[in-house]
Amino acid sequence: MTRLLVTAAAVGLAAGVATAPADAAPKAPSPGAAGIGDAYYPLDGNGGYDVGHYDIRLSYRPAGDELSGTTTITAKATQDLSRFNLDFLLKVSTLRVNNVPAKFATDGGELTVTPAKPIAKGTNLTIVVTYDDSPGKYKLYGFNAWKRTADGGALATDEPQIAPWWFPSNDHPLDKATFDVSIAAPKDFAVLSNGTFAGKSTQGNGLVRWNWRSAKPQGTYETSLVVGKYQVNFQTAPNGQPFVTAYGADLANPDQARASVERTPEILEFESTQFGPYPFEAQGGVVSTGLGFALENQTRPTFSDDFFTDGSDTYVVAHENAHQWFGDSVSVAGWRNIWLNEGFASYAETLWSEYLGEGTAAEVNQYAYDSIPADDPFWQVLPGDPGPDNQFDDAVYTRGAMALQALRTAVGDADFFKILKKWTKTRQYGNGTIEQFVGLAENVSGKPLQSLFTTWLFTAGKPAVGPNGASVSKALVAPKSFAKIRATDRKLAAAGG
Ligand code: TRP
């Protein structure tokens, strides 16, 4: 699903994966690019087609880590194609393109599809892929993202790559699509994914099939599969939306998890006042053991139980739900723009702190600035272009949040929240780059802001002036709970890789 034109420069086009410009003279059908053009992950996503919908219809047998069934993709060719790629790790049994069997080969996360005849630009494609394999045995970039859990289940939740372990896709936030996820599992397991619950039924073979639907454009990494022993609660939020939460039966601190995640509707109400209307059709959260991190899965973030070992933590819930605006609805146009996700979700934690009366956003960000010495390596990572190895470094989160406080100081409260709301509105269900955000901030405020962003996002070293300006020179009191939660967040992100 392409909502806006993204130039190669905006995505940070990697060398060697360029596709022909759309206005080039017609020529022979050619292979779709093996990558969509991401500077950090050159093979992520693909060229030559645009996906509209994924219909994922599988069975999972946890005992043998066996995932089998069919994914049907509807897409449109965006060039004359001799062949094209999908991102997928598992062994494929059969593959049809518009009902005709196609040749295929999988290698290192790339599934190359050669249709019987070339495909003309503009053709609607129905790609049907059947498979039966064990996701646990595969690695991509040296890493196995498919997680088996102590309850015997499995979790497909990771970032930036998770889809290749369970469905073939155009695996990049630039190509979002709607999803129907239908998974059958043994009857003592619950199955969760995103969006609205569309019922479950017992099959003849005894497996219970759970059906989930995501009606709004969704990125592949925001799409989750949760199979395990959970207590699942189907509720209705005050705004009338389905509110689905699930808590692992083996949680050490189930009450602390509930005291946090059950507040999701209140958190979304608060965040709507800051960021604009909630962009999706359902709400919720999943708490699991053995995850090691939290992730912004669309409409239903996933949380490790580690977040709740010292009591409730509504900050992590505020963080993952802020990503529904910043990350899920407005997605990065390339992974180098990760500040648009993590800087904003971290800033949202400081707004939530203010809502709770545990320190204002200005205080919390000032404290972070004051408490990290200038010679700390923290200041060497550039939040605006951290590189793939530092994509989730603390600097992207914490210095990233400070950058937003610095913007707020420069433009004032009224323009600051106008900028945030205009960003989420104009780019809803689409993508964005840092440069586009800076442009919007300059437009709304009428102020030149290049040097502010250069200082906070693109220059190594501690900025000479803090996020609240030169007149604020000493550390305000740190809200204890917030500082603790940031530390926990960092520790968990590092542990999760
Ligand atoms: N985006 C996640 C967050 O909300 C953190 C994260 C970074 C992550 N890398 C990950 C989660 C890898 C799962 C896997 O901050």
Ligand code: ZN
């Ligand atoms: Zn985050």
